Amino acid sequence: MRVILRMVAWRVAFAVPLLLIVTVGMFALAKASPFDPVRQYLGDRAMVTAPEVMERIRENWGIDRPVLEQFTAWLGNFLQGDYGESRTFHRPVAEVIMDRLPWTLLATGCAIVLMLVGSLIVGTIAAWRRDSWVDRVISGGAFANESVPVFWLGLLAMWVFAVQLGWLPAGGLTDPASTTVDPLDVAHHMVLPVLVLAVSQSSWLVLFVRESVIGTLREDYVIGARARGLRERTVLVRHALRSALLPFLTLLGARMPELVTGAILVESVFSWPGVASASVQAALAVDFPLLAVTTLLGTLAVLGGNLLADIGYTIADPRVRTLGVG
Amino acid sequence: MLEARDITVRYGSRTVLDRVSLTVEPGAVLGLGGPSGCGKSTLARVMAMMLRPRSGSVAVDGRPVSRWRQRAPRELRTRVALIYQQPRLAVDPRLTLREIVAEPLAAAGTAAAGTAAAGTGTAGTGTAGTGTAGTGTAGTGTAGTADAERVAALAAEVGLTGDLLTRRPHEVSDGQLQRACVARALILSPGYLICDEMTTMLDASTQAHLVRVVNAYRERTGAGVLAISHDAVLLGRWADGVAELGQGGKAAVSV
Amino acid sequence: MNRLTVENLSVSFRIPGAVVRAVSEASFTVRPGRCLALVGESGCGKSVLAHALLGLLPGNAEASGSAVLSQSGGGGDVELIGASERTLAGRVRGRAIGLIPQSPATHLTPVRTARAQMQEAVREMGRPPGTADELAEKFGLSPADLDKYPHELSGGMAQRVANAMALAGDPWLLLADEPTTGLDRDLVDRAMGALRALCDEGRAVLLITHDLRAAERVADDLAVMYASRIVELGPVREVLDRPRHPYSAGLVDAQPDRAFVPVPGMPPELTALPDGCAFAPRCGHRTDACDVRPARGGGDGRVACHHPLAVQDGVQEDAKEDSRA
Amino acid sequence: APTPPAGSAPQQDDTFVIALSAEFESLNPMLGYSPDGGSLIYDGLMSRAADLSMQPALASAAPTTAEDGKTVTFTLRDGVKFHDGRPLTSADVEYTYETMLDPKSSSPIAGDYAAIKEVEAPDATTVVFKLAYPYAPLVQRTTLGIVPKGSPLEGTPPGTGPYRFGAWTPGDKVTFSANAEYWGGAPAIKNVVVAFAEDDNVRATRMKAGEFDATILPPKVAAPFRTETGVKVYDVASADYRGIMFPMKEPVTGDLAVRKAFSLAMDRQAMVDTILAGAGVPAFGPLPTESEWNNPEVTGAGASDTAAAGKVLDEAGWKPGPDGVRVKDGKRAEFTLMYPAGDSLRKELALAAASDATKVGLDVKPAGLDWDAIEPRMSKDALMMGWGSPFDPDYINYELFHSKYAGKGYFNPGLYDNPKVDEALDKARESGDKATRKAAYAEFQKLIFDDHTWSFLVFLKHVYVVRGDWVGPTPGVDAHEHATGGLFRDLHTWKPAA
Amino acid sequence: MTSVALPQAGRRRRSLVFAVATLVVLGLAVLLVPPIVQLDERIVDLRSAGLPPSLSHPLGTDEVGRDVLLRSIYGLRVSFTVGMVASLVSITIGGLVGLVAGSVGGTVDRVLMRVLDGFNSIPHLLLGIFIVAMFSPSPVAVVVSVGVTHWTTTARIVRSEVLSLRSRPFIEAAISGGASRARVLRRHLLPHLFPHLILATVLMIPHAIWHETALSFLGLGLPPHMASLGNMISDGQRSLLTGDWWASLAPGLFIVLPTLAVALLANHLRDRLNPRRRSELSL
Ligand SMILES: Nc1ncnc2c1ncn2[C@@H]1O[C@H](COP(=O)(O)OP(=O)(O)OP(=O)(O)O)[C@@H](O)[C@H]1O
Numbered sequence A: 001m002r003v004i005l006r007m008v009a010w011r012v013a014f015a016v017p018l019l020l021i022v023t024v025g026m027f028a029l030a031k032a033s034p035f036d037p038v039r040q041y042l043g044d045r046a047m048v049t050a051p052e053v054m055e056r057i058r059e060n061w062g063i064d065r066p067v068l069e070q071f072t073a074w075l076g077n078f079l080q081g082d083y084g085e086s087r088t089f090h091r092p093v094a095e096v097i098m099d100r101l102p103w104t105l106l107a108t109g110c111a112i113v114l115m116l117v118g119s120l121i122v123g124t125i126a127a128w129r130r131d132s133w134v135d136r137v138i139s140g141g142a143f144a145n146e147s148v149p150v151f152w153l154g155l156l157a158m159w160v161f162a163v164q165l166g167w168l169p170a171g172g173l174t175d176p177a178s179t180t181v182d183p184l185d186v187a188h189h190m191v192l193p194v195l196v197l198a199v200s201q202s203s204w205l206v207l208f209v210r211e212s213v214i215g216t217l218r219e220d221y222v223i224g225a226r227a228r229g230l231r232e233r234t235v236l237v238r239h240a241l242r243s244a245l246l247p248f249l250t251l252l253g254a255r256m257p258e259l260v261t262g263a264i265l266v267e268s269v270f271s272w273p274g275v276a277s278a279s280v281q282a283a284l285a286v287d288f289p290l291l292a293v294t295t296l297l298g299t300l301a302v303l304g305g306n307l308l309a310d311i312g313y314t315i316a317d318p319r320v321r322t323l324g325v326g
Numbered sequence B: 001m002l003e004a005r006d007i008t009v010r011y012g013s014r015t016v017l018d019r020v021s022l023t024v025e026p027g028a029v030l031g032l033g034g035p036s037g038c039g040k041s042t043l044a045r046v047m048a049m050m051l052r053p054r055s056g057s058v059a060v061d062g063r064p065v066s067r068w069r070q071r072a073p074r075e076l077r078t079r080v081a082l083i084y085q086q087p088r089l090a091v092d093p094r095l096t097l098r099e100i101v102a103e104p105l106a107a108a109g110t111a112a113a114g115t116a117a118a119g120t121g122t123a124g125t126g127t128a129g130t131g132t133a134g135t136g137t138a139g140t141g142t143a144g145t146a147d148a149e150r151v152a153a154l155a156a157e158v159g160l161t162g163d164l165l166t167r168r169p170h171e172v173s174d175g176q177l178q179r180a181c182v183a184r185a186l187i188l189s190p191g192y193l194i195c196d197e198m199t200t201m202l203d204a205s206t207q208a209h210l211v212r213v214v215n216a217y218r219e220r221t222g223a224g225v226l227a228i229s230h231d232a233v234l235l236g237r238w239a240d241g242v243a244e245l246g247q248g249g250k251a252a253v254s255v
Numbered sequence C: 001m002n003r004l005t006v007e008n009l010s011v012s013f014r015i016p017g018a019v020v021r022a023v024s025e026a027s028f029t030v031r032p033g034r035c036l037a038l039v040g041e042s043g044c045g046k047s048v049l050a051h052a053l054l055g056l057l058p059g060n061a062e063a064s065g066s067a068v069l070s071q072s073g074g075g076g077d078v079e080l081i082g083a084s085e086r087t088l089a090g091r092v093r094g095r096a097i098g099l100i101p102q103s104p105a106t107h108l109t110p111v112r113t114a115r116a117q118m119q120e121a122v123r124e125m126g127r128p129p130g131t132a133d134e135l136a137e138k139f140g141l142s143p144a145d146l147d148k149y150p151h152e153l154s155g156g157m158a159q160r161v162a163n164a165m166a167l168a169g170d171p172w173l174l175l176a177d178e179p180t181t182g183l184d185r186d187l188v189d190r191a192m193g194a195l196r197a198l199c200d201e202g203r204a205v206l207l208i209t210h211d212l213r214a215a216e217r218v219a220d221d222l223a224v225m226y227a228s229r230i231v232e233l234g235p236v237r238e239v240l241d242r243p244r245h246p247y248s249a250g251l252v253d254a255q256p257d258r259a260f261v262p263v264p265g266m267p268p269e270l271t272a273l274p275d276g277c278a279f280a281p282r283c284g285h286r287t288d289a290c291d292v293r294p295a296r297g298g299g300d301g302r303v304a305c306h307h308p309l310a311v312q313d314g315v316q317e318d319a320k321e322d323s324r325a
Numbered sequence D: 001a002p003t004p005p006a007g008s009a010p011q012q013d014d015t016f017v018i019a020l021s022a023e024f025e026s027l028n029p030m031l032g033y034s035p036d037g038g039s040l041i042y043d044g045l046m047s048r049a050a051d052l053s054m055q056p057a058l059a060s061a062a063p064t065t066a067e068d069g070k071t072v073t074f075t076l077r078d079g080v081k082f083h084d085g086r087p088l089t090s091a092d093v094e095y096t097y098e099t100m101l102d103p104k105s106s107s108p109i110a111g112d113y114a115a116i117k118e119v120e121a122p123d124a125t126t127v128v129f130k131l132a133y134p135y136a137p138l139v140q141r142t143t144l145g146i147v148p149k150g151s152p153l154e155g156t157p158p159g160t161g162p163y164r165f166g167a168w169t170p171g172d173k174v175t176f177s178a179n180a181e182y183w184g185g186a187p188a189i190k191n192v193v194v195a196f197a198e199d200d201n202v203r204a205t206r207m208k209a210g211e212f213d214a215t216i217l218p219p220k221v222a223a224p225f226r227t228e229t230g231v232k233v234y235d236v237a238s239a240d241y242r243g244i245m246f247p248m249k250e251p252v253t254g255d256l257a258v259r260k261a262f263s264l265a266m267d268r269q270a271m272v273d274t275i276l277a278g279a280g281v282p283a284f285g286p287l288p289t290e291s292e293w294n295n296p297e298v299t300g301a302g303a304s305d306t307a308a309a310g311k312v313l314d315e316a317g318w319k320p321g322p323d324g325v326r327v328k329d330g331k332r333a334e335f336t337l338m339y340p341a342g343d344s345l346r347k348e349l350a351l352a353a354a355s356d357a358t359k360v361g362l363d364v365k366p367a368g369l370d371w372d373a374i375e376p377r378m379s380k381d382a383l384m385m386g387w388g389s390p391f392d393p394d395y396i397n398y399e400l401f402h403s404k405y406a407g408k409g410y411f412n413p414g415l416y417d418n419p420k421v422d423e424a425l426d427k428a429r430e431s432g433d434k435a436t437r438k439a440a441y442a443e444f445q446k447l448i449f450d451d452h453t454w455s456f457l458v459f460l461k462h463v464y465v466v467r468g469d470w471v472g473p474t475p476g477v478d479a480h481e482h483a484t485g486g487l488f489r490d491l492h493t494w495k496p497a498a
Numbered sequence E: 001m002t003s004v005a006l007p008q009a010g011r012r013r014r015s016l017v018f019a020v021a022t023l024v025v026l027g028l029a030v031l032l033v034p035p036i037v038q039l040d041e042r043i044v045d046l047r048s049a050g051l052p053p054s055l056s057h058p059l060g061t062d063e064v065g066r067d068v069l070l071r072s073i074y075g076l077r078v079s080f081t082v083g084m085v086a087s088l089v090s091i092t093i094g095g096l097v098g099l100v101a102g103s104v105g106g107t108v109d110r111v112l113m114r115v116l117d118g119f120n121s122i123p124h125l126l127l128g129i130f131i132v133a134m135f136s137p138s139p140v141a142v143v144v145s146v147g148v149t150h151w152t153t154t155a156r157i158v159r160s161e162v163l164s165l166r167s168r169p170f171i172e173a174a175i176s177g178g179a180s181r182a183r184v185l186r187r188h189l190l191p192h193l194f195p196h197l198i199l200a201t202v203l204m205i206p207h208a209i210w211h212e213t214a215l216s217f218l219g220l221g222l223p224p225h226m227a228s229l230g231n232m233i234s235d236g237q238r239s240l241l242t243g244d245w246w247a248s249l250a251p252g253l254f255i256v257l258p259t260l261a262v263a264l265l266a267n268h269l270r271d272r273l274n275p276r277r278r279s280e281l282s283l
């Protein structure tokens, strides 16, 4: 317990400078990128906008001022709780985030849970029935799944479940015609995106679980557990899988950025009004105020995910605990 | 002289060893007994520089040890060889027995191996009665074959037949594995040998055989041996003196 | 009545370019109330034999012969060799036959405490939760030590955990592979006492050990194994006091409280066992007859040797005489 | 209102769901929302009918323009109320325009209204536009929606249009409800939802699944809907063209013969048939044939004419080299054709154009780039462009072809400079007389056609897919951009077919 | 009799034959076809667009009349090179960082892990976009952008395994035997990590190809008209709706088949690396 508390404290202490560095990095990237925020802001209209008008917008935004000045101004405002105005959405950043974040959290949260449980079960079954057709289908499917763009998977799911079978709505947060946000309706609309996000991100997890369980299944302690006459399920879950959890937990933390990328695509395929899809628009439009906040959120998610993973494997593997992880 | 002075070890808040001192003289066999769980293996790890004690000091031939585990100087580390209590845990499951025995040689590089071999002289003159002649003249020929021969000789000396050397740990019995561990410990000609329950799972004949091998080595090189065992009879036959570690980690050395 | 009858059990391992004959034609019977001790040179196949009885051999092993488990409790006889995983897991392992593995530390799942694993075994065997502590107590393990993770256990503690855990399912037959490794004198006594008590309660124990003194105290019968074969099998006192196989005699003599000299020579390679007596190359009585493999014979079926030692203490009878008899 | 795809019956409920590819950036006219009309919430002073004629909307009649062409006066319609109940006054109009023009607002459309010097409201129903220079297209520009005075730049102010703004779930949809008091009559469709789905395939799939009532799709993706019952596909002509802009100051593309041969080599009909799946027509100039301003002389053959192209090149001294590529004075007839990488239509057109060009010995290398990478190279390399407005011909063309704009951003990046063109454009812009303007534009079209300033390739047809049977949809001529405009501009007049 | 069912040797052999055959056929196609049949990437043939598979076009033609098979073969060459190099780059960086962080520990570990968090904070897609945008789009830029962003996963896996391994007694025994830090890493830690590293490498290949597509689509990767599998897949996206399935099936298969083949080979390799598995199969 003390180890964990100390770890959390360390992480929190590290988080502040890290967040600062990440924003500076983001700012530098945004500056170095060849994208022109004004052109992106104007979109199609950029073509028919006089250069003088563009110049004026640039001036209004202050993006012609020195880099350092721009950054300190932004940081100052940020620390005072003023997150600025999103250029892509023409609205205050705080509002954009508040509108969208809950939906992203909801969908990705569900997807993470589904992904975890699903890949543990599926991966273990594949390892257990190694080289059988079940294993072949699972691991072949996982490799194929990793080769298929998320986008495709989304369209395919939509085609099957929404068009052909008509079981589930194909997209959106609620029924397009409804004017209220009914939880049941949202849940119904959430099924496909959550499923697709979970499936699209689970190849690594499934295969790594399989790999590790295959490894542990041949260890003496699993034979020991068998010798005790434990049920196969107990042997599999509490001995083989339990000891194989380490890389899996790590992967969870490490796959966070991939999950965000997946969320971006899934949100855009299923017209899910989350913050992830907004972040790509923000990046392409070099909408720094929004980009900075989405990046900070992303950083927090990654830090949180990694911290949980680290705590997880300190708990999962007592041998690591004795050495301590920083 | 391998000397441990006032060693205190704690795991978490539990004190396992409390100011224990122990000295292993070159050329002598010191037995160490004590109830199960009293900290004998822990003390062995401390003396092999593999565990940093909470307090206390270890000195090898008068040289105090200030850094531990990986950081301890190589020559000090290899000066003290430790035979672990659990052979299964102490070997890399991916290596063959031959690689396990040869590993310290390979790690030292062939130059060091050459001197090690030269230092011990005939390695294979075993008591095993196999008649396998050791190569007394190391440094001649290619270092690689010298190493290989040395490994083969040592393996024969501890009673490992040739077919076993190509197998991996899970393909041999625990006793065979333990013998490989003994060979591994001897291969760099350490000045001190710590045998943690070396013979505990071996049949009487093999046990006697290994004790002879260690004794022969000790006599040949003047190495000091710390023999940890529960078997008072065995220690009586083998050791020059026996120290008793009490429960709670108090040492009551009775030589 | 419960009984385990092993007949002509052989186990071999396929390895690249060779076959390891780890157990050859082993035959013996284990009955309730009796303790059979199995001793022999390191690497002669004792552990493999035990694993074979529980169907725990790796994939490259081949077992032949038969090992029939008869149980009075119903369910009929079970042929252990070649039994299905389901039968073994559901009826045999833990419940009918318990195993104390030789390297207890590696047979514990490293990421869970000893207690968690112990409780689990007790629970799955349908015994009350308190059993875990009771069993630990039986082998002199304090309940506090049960809360440790395997890597925090000392060698002896791990051994005690393993001993206790083997009894979780209250099996009538215990296969104890070196159950005293790493235990101090008191604990050895305690463990041996516990094993003896088991036998006295009407259970059976197959005790694999290197500790002949301990075997002498606990066991009823003693089997000596050499190079994959059981070369001598008889009442424990008989065998220890009057070993008839030269190897048995050497083994007895090698004890620290006796001569403390090893049996001369190297053990044979199990990949290239001679056609004749495997001990012959190390044997002082070797003759040409030894080129033919001796069967366990000699009236009481006790020893497999062409030149068994005389029945009288320390006096060697002429080998030819013996075979005449 | 999702109806099961099988159910082909017209709308059962009163909500109509339109799917668009791009989300509105804002719903505020001052920030550039729907300045060309077609907004559901707002009305401009004038509005545009399906035949592109200008009709008074918030103005009671067409405006009067002073002699010098620099003062334009509107009188407002009586009794118009904003959705919040406030009556419309000229102060609102003045506020809307002035705020939009205020540099501080950073309004992206401010440039279109550069001619306006100031807007005055002498009394409650009169609005006077003072112009910096005579600007005939002003009337066309007054389709900009009017908001109540004092409306902030953020948020969605009330309008006077047929629909009230309901709610906006960012990233998902915007809902509108009918304005029963609309001055033009209450709409039959009571609720409109505009949902956003950027990807064409996604829109098509969700349309198929019955989640949308109407959407706009690329022709190929729309094709399967043509055979579906209960769904109607409208191919709406547009002024939306794709063409290749040549850098005029470069040695190869600067040569008229090269440009002409290139244009002759284009198999425009194949492009229409294959790339546009038939939903388009070959283009030879910037104005569609539907436009009253179109000069019919500017035309050509749909198929390629490699013989003629070869002849043009031969005559100009471009002789085939050893590798088949023509050479003149040691200069290979090669140039790069850029296209925006994310736009598959332009990519396919660029590839088709490049392969057609190779057939006459021109070595054209396509390059798919991001717009930001394209921008600095526009004066050096040819570019697959897309523009087109069916409204006043002054729109865009002035900036694209007038030498005044040479090198200014996306305006005339090829540095085209023809004084005669400048003159024609200026004349047409300043004249209040339609006949004069028409003549000037006819000349302008002829001049750029003869110069082959651009190789126009195709006009697209915008394909709308609408579920249900409706009276009211009237295809007009679409512009390059088509948010809720286009077919949906008169949504409030749509009624279910009996 | 055995606790782990021994898989039929025949099945294993069949899968090996399949893997090798697939790789050989595709490899030969990639090596031999380009020199024989030239592909001019800008040439399209609108008059024969969207043809279903036939003798002259075994896998049909795409939306603008290009032969799908020929493009797939060219695409395979480009995409697999990019995918493999990117994968190796990321695995190498990740492996090294993970090894160092895990085995050195302490401050080095902390700092490396926070650097890693920093990299992870920016979604791959975005970081990739910026990286490619800063250099000019080319296969090298794609490799860099994917390699530089994807090492983090490997690094974390390796680190966690190292952490767990280095407290094991056998590592201590090696240290005690005089092994240097580097030798412990190379000889004792690395081989234990191989299964994970191999798996990660194989999985990264299709992932890198996918990233290449995403970047190309934004105008930042390979030229969108270039014959790469990623481009073909994104071009073929519509075929789901328009019915010319062959346009996307072929490039899809060209990604999945070699990936599966490599995965199968890797499977066999991992069997050889697992000592117990190895003896079970008598390898
Ligand atoms: N890594 C560890 N973490 C926590 N406690 C430990 C650890 N290793 C050993 N211990 C505890 O330290 C004590 C001494 O252990 P050690 O292994 O030194 O005993 P020992 O004397 O060798 O016993 P045995 O004769 O049974 O092998 C035991 O109580 C054990 O539980």
Ligand SMILES: Nc1ncnc2c1ncn2[C@@H]1O[C@H](COP(=O)(O)OP(=O)(O)OP(=O)(O)O)[C@@H](O)[C@H]1O
Binding pocket: B170, B171, B172, B173, B174, B175, B176, B201, B202, B203, C013, C015, C020, C021, C022, C040, C041, C042, C043, C044, C045, C046, C047, C048, C049, C058, C102, C270, E279
């Ligand atoms: N998986 C395997 N593959 C090949 N050979 C094996 C395998 N397992 C064991 N053996 C061999 O079988 C023989 C018998 O091994 P076993 O473990 O039964 O010995 P043991 O009698 O228990 O010895 P010890 O007293 O040393 O534990 C040994 O020679 C060993 O090398």
Ligand SMILES: [Mg+2]
Binding pocket: B040, B041, B042, B085, B196, C154, C155, C156
């Ligand atoms: Mg110990």
Ligand SMILES: [Mg+2]
Binding pocket: B173, B174, B175, C046, C047, C048, C102, C177
């Ligand atoms: Mg054994």
Ligand code: NI
Binding pocket: A258, A261, E124, E125, E150, E207, E211
């Ligand atoms: Ni990625």
